[in-house]
Amino acid sequence: xxxxxxxxxxxxxxxxxxxxxGVAHAGTTLSxxxxxxxxxxxxxxxxxxxxxxxxxxxKSEDITLAVLLxxxxxxxxxxxxxxxxxxxxxxxHVLSGKKVGxxxxxxxxxxxxxxxxxxxxxxxxLQGFEKFLHCTLHHSVPDVVIDMGGAIFNSLTATMFxxxxxxxxxxxxxxxxxxxxxxxxxxxxxxxxxMYLFLGPDAVKDILALTSKIVS
Amino acid sequence: MIDMSKTIEIRIAELFAGDHEYTxxxxxxxxxxxxxxxxxxxxxxxxxxxxxxxxxxxxYQKVTRDADGRLFAKYADTAIDLLVLEVEARGASRDNLVAxxxxxxxxxxxxxxxxxxxxxxxxxxxxxxxTELDIRIETEVIGxxxxxxxxxxxxxxxxxxxxxx
Numbered sequence: 490x491x492x493x494x495x496x497x498x499x500x501x502x503x504x505x506x507x508x509x510x511g512v513a514h515a516g517t518t519l520s521x522x523x524x525x526x527x528x529x530x531x532x533x534x535x536x537x538x539x540x541x542x543x544x545x546x547x548k549s550e551d552i553t554l555a556v557l558l559x560x561x562x563x564x565x566x567x568x569x570x571x572x573x574x575x576x577x578x579x580x581x582h583v584l585s586g587k588k589v590g591x592x593x594x595x596x597x598x599x600x601x602x603x604x605x606x607x608x609x610x611x612x613x614x615l616q617g618f619e620k621f622l623h624c625t626l627h628h629s630v631p632d633v634v635i636d637m638g639g640a641i642f643n644s645l646t647a648t649m650f651x652x653x654x655x656x657x658x659x660x661x662x663x664x665x666x667x668x669x670x671x672x673x674x675x676x677x678x679x680x681x682x683x684m685y686l687f688l689g690p691d692a693v694k695d696i697l698a699l700t701s702k703i704v705s
Numbered sequence: 706m707i708d709m710s711k712t713i714e715i716r717i718a719e720l721f722a723g724d725h726e727y728t729x730x731x732x733x734x735x736x737x738x739x740x741x742x743x744x745x746x747x748x749x750x751x752x753x754x755x756x757x758x759x760x761x762x763x764x765y766q767k768v769t770r771d772a773d774g775r776l777f778a779k780y781a782d783t784a785i786d787l788l789v790l791e792v793e794a795r796g797a798s799r800d801n802l803v804a805x806x807x808x809x810x811x812x813x814x815x816x817x818x819x820x821x822x823x824x825x826x827x828x829x830x831x832x833x834x835x836t837e838l839d840i841r842i843e844t845e846v847i848g849x850x851x852x853x854x855x856x857x858x859x860x861x862x863x864x865x866x867x868x869x870x
Contacts, residue, residue, distance in 0.1 A: 493712075510712045529728070549732050549733035550732050550733065550854065550869070552869055553869070558815075559815055564845050567816075593869075593870050597716050629815060629842070632813050632814055632815035632816075633811055634813060634850075635870060636735075636812065636851055636852040636869065637732070637733050637854070637869050638733070638853040638870050639732055639733020639735075639852070640734060640735035640810070640812065640851075640852020640853070641732040641735060641812060641852065642735075643717050643733055643734070643736070643737055643756065644735030644736040644737075644810065644812040644813065644816075644823070644824070644852075645812075645813065645816070646734050646756075646821045647735070647737060647757060647823045648736070648757045648813075648816045648822070650756065650757055650779075651757055651758075651823050651826070
Protein backbone atom coordinates (compact mmCIF):
# COMPACT_ATOMS: atom_id res chain seq x y z
CA UNK A 490 0.00 0.00 0.00
CA UNK A 491 1.30 3.49 -0.87
CA UNK A 492 2.22 5.63 2.11
CA UNK A 493 0.79 9.11 1.67
CA UNK A 494 3.62 10.51 3.73
CA UNK A 495 5.99 9.72 0.88
CA UNK A 496 4.29 12.00 -1.68
CA UNK A 497 6.70 14.21 -3.62
CA UNK A 498 6.08 17.98 -3.99
CA UNK A 499 5.08 17.37 -7.62
CA UNK A 500 2.54 14.75 -6.58
CA UNK A 501 1.12 17.09 -3.95
CA UNK A 502 0.79 19.80 -6.64
CA UNK A 503 -1.05 17.39 -8.92
CA UNK A 504 -3.48 16.55 -6.15
CA UNK A 505 -3.98 20.20 -5.23
CA UNK A 506 -4.77 21.09 -8.83
CA UNK A 507 -7.35 18.34 -9.09
CA UNK A 508 -8.97 19.34 -5.82
CA UNK A 509 -9.15 23.00 -6.83
CA UNK A 510 -10.94 22.09 -10.04
CA GLY A 511 -13.38 19.82 -8.22
CA VAL A 512 -14.16 22.36 -5.52
CA ALA A 513 -14.68 25.14 -8.07
CA HIS A 514 -17.25 23.00 -9.89
CA ALA A 515 -19.00 22.18 -6.61
CA GLY A 516 -19.27 25.89 -5.79
CA THR A 517 -20.81 26.71 -9.14
CA THR A 518 -23.46 24.00 -8.91
CA LEU A 519 -24.38 24.96 -5.34
CA SER A 520 -24.73 28.59 -6.38
CA UNK A 521 -27.12 27.53 -9.16
CA UNK A 522 -29.16 25.45 -6.73
CA UNK A 523 -29.63 28.11 -4.06
CA UNK A 524 -29.86 31.03 -6.48
CA UNK A 525 -27.54 33.07 -4.28
CA UNK A 526 -23.89 33.94 -4.37
CA UNK A 527 -21.82 31.25 -2.74
CA UNK A 528 -18.12 31.15 -2.07
CA UNK A 529 -15.94 28.19 -1.31
CA UNK A 530 -12.60 28.59 0.39
CA UNK A 531 -9.32 27.48 -1.12
CA UNK A 532 -9.18 23.82 -0.13
CA UNK A 533 -6.94 22.81 2.73
CA UNK A 534 -5.66 19.33 2.28
CA UNK A 535 -4.05 17.30 4.98
CA UNK A 536 -2.80 13.84 5.66
CA UNK A 537 -4.45 12.29 8.64
CA UNK A 538 -3.34 9.16 10.36
CA UNK A 539 -4.72 7.20 13.24
CA UNK A 540 -2.12 8.47 15.68
CA UNK A 541 -3.17 12.07 15.11
CA UNK A 542 -6.89 11.51 15.64
CA UNK A 543 -8.96 14.07 13.78
CA UNK A 544 -10.54 16.69 15.95
CA UNK A 545 -13.91 18.12 15.22
CA UNK A 546 -13.91 21.81 14.37
CA UNK A 547 -16.61 23.56 16.32
CA LYS A 548 -18.55 22.68 19.45
CA SER A 549 -18.75 18.91 19.59
CA GLU A 550 -22.01 18.98 21.51
CA ASP A 551 -23.92 21.20 19.07
CA ILE A 552 -26.63 19.60 16.98
CA THR A 553 -25.33 19.45 13.42
CA LEU A 554 -26.58 18.10 10.12
CA ALA A 555 -24.23 15.83 8.18
CA VAL A 556 -24.47 14.38 4.69
CA LEU A 557 -22.28 11.47 3.66
CA LEU A 558 -21.81 10.10 0.14
CA UNK A 559 -19.61 7.32 -1.11
CA UNK A 560 -17.62 7.83 -4.32
CA UNK A 561 -17.07 4.87 -6.61
CA UNK A 562 -16.00 4.18 -10.18
CA UNK A 563 -12.55 5.44 -11.09
CA UNK A 564 -11.88 6.36 -7.45
CA UNK A 565 -13.03 5.16 -4.06
CA UNK A 566 -13.65 7.61 -1.27
CA UNK A 567 -16.19 9.56 0.75
CA UNK A 568 -17.56 13.08 0.63
CA UNK A 569 -18.76 14.42 3.94
CA UNK A 570 -20.69 17.65 4.41
CA UNK A 571 -21.24 19.25 7.77
CA UNK A 572 -23.74 22.05 8.36
CA UNK A 573 -24.16 23.71 11.76
CA UNK A 574 -27.62 24.70 12.90
CA UNK A 575 -27.64 28.25 11.46
CA UNK A 576 -26.50 27.09 8.04
CA UNK A 577 -29.01 24.27 7.96
CA UNK A 578 -31.86 26.58 8.92
CA UNK A 579 -30.81 29.15 6.30
CA UNK A 580 -30.37 26.62 3.50
CA UNK A 581 -33.69 24.97 4.25
CA HIS A 582 -35.43 28.35 4.16
CA VAL A 583 -33.75 29.30 0.87
CA LEU A 584 -34.47 25.98 -0.80
CA SER A 585 -37.94 25.13 0.49
CA GLY A 586 -39.28 28.30 2.09
CA LYS A 587 -39.66 26.43 5.38
CA LYS A 588 -38.57 27.90 8.68
CA VAL A 589 -37.45 25.67 11.54
CA GLY A 590 -35.73 26.53 14.78
CA UNK A 591 -34.60 23.13 15.95
CA UNK A 592 -32.86 20.62 13.67
CA UNK A 593 -34.52 17.77 15.55
CA UNK A 594 -37.79 18.90 14.00
CA UNK A 595 -36.61 18.19 10.45
CA UNK A 596 -38.89 15.70 8.70
CA UNK A 597 -38.27 13.35 5.78
CA UNK A 598 -38.89 16.10 3.21
CA UNK A 599 -36.42 18.45 4.92
CA UNK A 600 -33.83 15.71 5.01
CA UNK A 601 -34.36 15.08 1.31
CA UNK A 602 -33.55 18.75 0.68
CA UNK A 603 -30.13 18.14 2.20
CA UNK A 604 -29.73 14.93 0.26
CA UNK A 605 -30.16 17.13 -2.80
CA UNK A 606 -27.58 19.60 -1.50
CA UNK A 607 -25.24 16.62 -1.11
CA UNK A 608 -26.01 15.40 -4.61
CA UNK A 609 -25.40 18.82 -6.13
CA UNK A 610 -22.17 19.59 -4.30
CA UNK A 611 -20.70 16.13 -4.78
CA UNK A 612 -21.95 15.81 -8.34
CA UNK A 613 -20.35 19.16 -9.18
CA UNK A 614 -17.06 18.17 -7.65
CA LEU A 615 -17.00 14.78 -9.37
CA GLN A 616 -17.79 16.46 -12.69
CA GLY A 617 -14.66 18.54 -12.23
CA PHE A 618 -12.64 15.44 -11.38
CA GLU A 619 -14.00 13.55 -14.39
CA LYS A 620 -12.99 16.33 -16.77
CA PHE A 621 -9.50 16.41 -15.34
CA LEU A 622 -8.92 12.71 -14.93
CA HIS A 623 -10.87 11.43 -17.95
CA CYS A 624 -12.56 8.72 -15.92
CA THR A 625 -16.11 7.97 -14.80
CA LEU A 626 -17.13 8.60 -11.21
CA HIS A 627 -20.34 7.88 -9.35
CA HIS A 628 -21.69 8.72 -5.94
CA SER A 629 -24.13 6.91 -3.69
CA VAL A 630 -27.49 8.08 -2.41
CA PRO A 631 -26.65 10.58 0.36
CA ASP A 632 -26.97 9.51 3.99
CA VAL A 633 -28.28 12.36 6.19
CA VAL A 634 -27.64 12.30 9.95
CA ILE A 635 -28.61 14.85 12.58
CA ASP A 636 -26.84 14.60 15.93
CA MET A 637 -24.01 16.09 17.96
CA GLY A 638 -21.29 17.27 15.57
CA GLY A 639 -18.49 15.61 17.53
CA ALA A 640 -20.23 12.22 17.62
CA ILE A 641 -20.91 12.33 13.88
CA PHE A 642 -17.39 13.40 12.97
CA ASN A 643 -15.73 10.89 15.29
CA SER A 644 -17.85 8.03 13.93
CA LEU A 645 -16.79 8.88 10.41
CA THR A 646 -13.11 9.27 11.15
CA ALA A 647 -13.11 6.04 13.20
CA THR A 648 -14.35 4.16 10.15
CA MET A 649 -11.75 5.83 7.96
CA PHE A 650 -8.98 4.89 10.42
CA UNK A 651 -10.26 1.33 10.57
CA UNK A 652 -9.95 1.05 6.79
CA UNK A 653 -6.75 2.99 6.20
CA UNK A 654 -3.92 3.63 8.61
CA UNK A 655 -3.72 7.04 6.97
CA UNK A 656 -5.93 8.98 4.60
CA UNK A 657 -5.99 12.17 2.60
CA UNK A 658 -8.50 14.75 3.73
CA UNK A 659 -9.71 17.82 1.89
CA UNK A 660 -11.39 20.48 3.96
CA UNK A 661 -13.26 23.48 2.52
CA UNK A 662 -15.58 26.08 3.97
CA UNK A 663 -18.77 26.92 2.10
CA UNK A 664 -20.45 30.31 2.52
CA UNK A 665 -23.92 31.02 1.21
CA UNK A 666 -24.74 34.66 0.49
CA UNK A 667 -21.61 36.06 2.13
CA UNK A 668 -20.69 39.70 2.50
CA UNK A 669 -20.50 41.08 -1.10
CA UNK A 670 -17.20 42.76 -0.31
CA UNK A 671 -15.69 39.58 1.07
CA UNK A 672 -13.35 37.82 -1.29
CA UNK A 673 -13.18 34.66 0.76
CA UNK A 674 -15.02 32.60 3.34
CA UNK A 675 -14.42 33.40 6.95
CA UNK A 676 -14.88 30.71 9.54
CA UNK A 677 -17.46 31.88 12.01
CA UNK A 678 -19.55 33.62 9.38
CA UNK A 679 -23.20 32.93 10.01
CA UNK A 680 -23.93 30.69 7.07
CA UNK A 681 -21.04 28.33 6.61
CA UNK A 682 -20.67 24.64 6.10
CA UNK A 683 -17.71 22.34 5.73
CA MET A 684 -16.96 19.80 3.07
CA TYR A 685 -14.49 16.95 3.48
CA LEU A 686 -13.18 14.50 0.93
CA PHE A 687 -11.64 11.35 2.33
CA LEU A 688 -9.38 9.32 0.08
CA GLY A 689 -7.37 6.29 1.11
CA PRO A 690 -3.85 5.58 -0.15
CA ASP A 691 -5.08 3.44 -3.06
CA ALA A 692 -7.37 6.22 -4.35
CA VAL A 693 -4.51 8.73 -4.14
CA LYS A 694 -2.30 6.28 -6.02
CA ASP A 695 -4.98 5.96 -8.71
CA ILE A 696 -5.25 9.74 -9.06
CA LEU A 697 -1.50 10.13 -9.39
CA ALA A 698 -1.34 7.37 -12.00
CA LEU A 699 -4.06 9.11 -14.03
CA THR A 700 -2.56 12.59 -13.71
CA SER A 701 0.92 11.32 -14.57
CA LYS A 702 -0.48 9.71 -17.68
CA ILE A 703 -2.17 12.99 -18.68
CA VAL A 704 0.94 15.08 -17.97
CA SER A 705 3.21 12.75 -19.92
CA MET B 706 -22.49 22.68 50.45
CA ILE B 707 -19.22 23.28 48.66
CA ASP B 708 -18.69 21.04 45.63
CA MET B 709 -15.14 19.78 45.91
CA SER B 710 -15.21 17.62 42.78
CA LYS B 711 -12.74 18.16 39.99
CA THR B 712 -14.07 17.72 36.49
CA ILE B 713 -11.80 16.30 33.83
CA GLU B 714 -12.91 16.16 30.19
CA ILE B 715 -11.21 13.49 28.15
CA ARG B 716 -10.96 13.67 24.38
CA ILE B 717 -11.25 10.99 21.76
CA ALA B 718 -8.66 8.22 22.32
CA GLU B 719 -7.80 9.56 25.78
CA LEU B 720 -8.13 7.95 29.21
CA PHE B 721 -8.04 9.14 32.80
CA ALA B 722 -8.26 7.59 36.25
CA GLY B 723 -8.95 9.33 39.54
CA ASP B 724 -10.21 9.03 43.09
CA HIS B 725 -13.50 10.18 44.63
CA GLU B 726 -12.68 13.85 43.99
CA TYR B 727 -13.04 13.47 40.23
CA THR B 728 -15.85 13.59 37.72
CA UNK B 729 -14.74 12.42 34.29
CA UNK B 730 -16.58 13.63 31.21
CA UNK B 731 -16.38 12.80 27.53
CA UNK B 732 -18.54 14.30 24.80
CA UNK B 733 -19.56 13.32 21.29
CA UNK B 734 -19.39 9.56 21.62
CA UNK B 735 -20.60 8.00 18.38
CA UNK B 736 -19.19 4.69 17.21
CA UNK B 737 -16.39 4.96 19.78
CA UNK B 738 -16.71 2.89 22.93
CA UNK B 739 -16.35 4.43 26.37
CA UNK B 740 -15.09 2.05 29.05
CA UNK B 741 -15.66 2.95 32.67
CA UNK B 742 -13.93 0.96 35.43
CA UNK B 743 -14.86 1.40 39.08
CA UNK B 744 -13.84 0.04 42.44
CA UNK B 745 -16.66 0.96 44.83
CA UNK B 746 -14.64 0.09 47.95
CA UNK B 747 -11.65 2.25 47.10
CA UNK B 748 -13.89 4.81 45.39
CA UNK B 749 -11.46 4.94 42.51
CA UNK B 750 -12.47 4.88 38.86
CA UNK B 751 -11.40 5.63 35.35
CA UNK B 752 -12.72 6.23 31.87
CA UNK B 753 -11.32 5.52 28.40
CA UNK B 754 -12.72 6.80 25.10
CA UNK B 755 -11.49 4.26 22.53
CA UNK B 756 -11.91 4.90 18.83
CA UNK B 757 -10.80 1.57 17.28
CA UNK B 758 -11.27 -2.06 18.32
CA UNK B 759 -8.01 -4.00 18.47
CA UNK B 760 -4.32 -3.16 18.55
CA UNK B 761 -3.38 -6.44 16.88
CA UNK B 762 -0.84 -7.33 19.54
CA UNK B 763 1.24 -4.15 19.46
CA UNK B 764 -0.07 -3.27 22.86
CA TYR B 765 2.11 -0.63 24.43
CA GLN B 766 3.42 0.82 21.18
CA LYS B 767 -0.06 2.23 20.73
CA VAL B 768 -0.04 4.26 23.95
CA THR B 769 1.10 7.86 23.95
CA ARG B 770 1.43 10.57 26.56
CA ASP B 771 1.31 14.22 25.53
CA ALA B 772 3.34 17.13 26.91
CA ASP B 773 0.70 17.75 29.62
CA GLY B 774 0.93 14.14 30.78
CA ARG B 775 -2.44 13.14 29.33
CA LEU B 776 -2.66 9.50 28.29
CA PHE B 777 -3.92 8.38 24.89
CA ALA B 778 -4.75 4.86 23.74
CA LYS B 779 -6.93 4.62 20.67
CA TYR B 780 -7.63 0.86 20.72
CA ALA B 781 -10.27 -0.58 23.05
CA ASP B 782 -8.11 -3.51 24.20
CA THR B 783 -5.02 -1.39 24.85
CA ALA B 784 -7.11 1.29 26.55
CA ILE B 785 -8.60 -1.28 28.95
CA ASP B 786 -5.19 -2.72 29.85
CA LEU B 787 -3.82 0.73 30.53
CA LEU B 788 -6.91 1.86 32.41
CA VAL B 789 -6.65 -1.15 34.73
CA LEU B 790 -3.06 -0.20 35.53
CA GLU B 791 -4.05 3.44 36.07
CA VAL B 792 -6.89 2.69 38.51
CA GLU B 793 -4.73 0.13 40.36
CA ALA B 794 -2.01 2.76 40.70
CA ARG B 795 -4.61 4.95 42.47
CA GLY B 796 -5.61 2.29 44.95
CA ALA B 797 -8.22 0.20 43.15
CA SER B 798 -8.12 -3.58 43.40
CA ARG B 799 -8.54 -5.71 40.28
CA ASP B 800 -10.87 -8.07 42.16
CA ASN B 801 -13.29 -5.26 42.97
CA LEU B 802 -13.41 -3.69 39.54
CA VAL B 803 -16.63 -3.59 37.57
CA ALA B 804 -17.03 -2.14 34.09
CA UNK B 805 -19.64 -0.10 32.30
CA UNK B 806 -19.71 0.31 28.51
CA UNK B 807 -21.26 3.19 26.58
CA UNK B 808 -21.28 4.04 22.87
CA UNK B 809 -20.73 1.79 19.86
CA UNK B 810 -23.42 3.60 17.88
CA UNK B 811 -24.13 2.94 14.24
CA UNK B 812 -24.63 6.45 12.90
CA UNK B 813 -24.20 6.01 9.14
CA UNK B 814 -25.92 3.14 7.35
CA UNK B 815 -23.82 4.01 4.32
CA UNK B 816 -20.58 3.26 6.15
CA UNK B 817 -21.34 0.07 7.93
CA UNK B 818 -23.94 -1.79 5.94
CA UNK B 819 -26.94 -3.01 7.87
CA UNK B 820 -25.52 -4.64 10.98
CA UNK B 821 -21.84 -4.70 11.82
CA UNK B 822 -19.82 -1.55 11.73
CA UNK B 823 -16.99 -0.01 13.65
CA UNK B 824 -19.28 0.64 16.63
CA UNK B 825 -20.12 -3.05 16.90
CA UNK B 826 -16.47 -4.04 16.55
CA UNK B 827 -15.41 -1.55 19.23
CA UNK B 828 -17.98 -2.96 21.64
CA UNK B 829 -17.02 -6.57 20.94
CA UNK B 830 -13.33 -5.79 21.43
CA UNK B 831 -14.04 -4.15 24.79
CA UNK B 832 -16.25 -7.03 25.95
CA UNK B 833 -13.65 -9.60 24.92
CA UNK B 834 -10.79 -7.85 26.72
CA UNK B 835 -12.82 -7.33 29.90
CA THR B 836 -13.81 -11.00 29.89
CA GLU B 837 -10.16 -12.01 29.43
CA LEU B 838 -9.23 -9.87 32.43
CA ASP B 839 -12.15 -11.32 34.41
CA ILE B 840 -13.74 -7.90 34.96
CA ARG B 841 -17.52 -8.07 35.18
CA ILE B 842 -19.54 -5.78 32.91
CA GLU B 843 -22.18 -4.30 35.16
CA THR B 844 -24.06 -2.15 32.66
CA GLU B 845 -24.04 -1.48 28.93
CA VAL B 846 -25.66 1.35 26.99
CA ILE B 847 -24.51 0.29 23.58
CA GLY B 848 -25.52 0.56 19.94
CA UNK B 849 -28.41 2.53 18.51
CA UNK B 850 -27.94 5.39 16.08
CA UNK B 851 -27.38 8.36 18.37
CA UNK B 852 -24.38 10.14 19.83
CA UNK B 853 -23.90 10.37 23.60
CA UNK B 854 -22.19 12.49 26.24
CA UNK B 855 -20.93 10.54 29.26
CA UNK B 856 -20.39 11.79 32.83
CA UNK B 857 -18.81 9.54 35.44
CA UNK B 858 -18.71 10.45 39.12
CA UNK B 859 -15.79 8.66 40.77
CA UNK B 860 -17.27 9.30 44.22
CA UNK B 861 -20.44 7.31 43.59
CA UNK B 862 -19.71 5.26 40.48
CA UNK B 863 -22.78 6.75 38.82
CA UNK B 864 -22.58 7.12 35.05
CA UNK B 865 -24.89 9.67 33.46
CA UNK B 866 -25.55 9.56 29.71
CA UNK B 867 -26.99 12.43 27.74
CA UNK B 868 -28.31 12.22 24.20
CA UNK B 869 -29.52 15.15 22.14
CA UNK B 870 -31.75 13.67 19.47
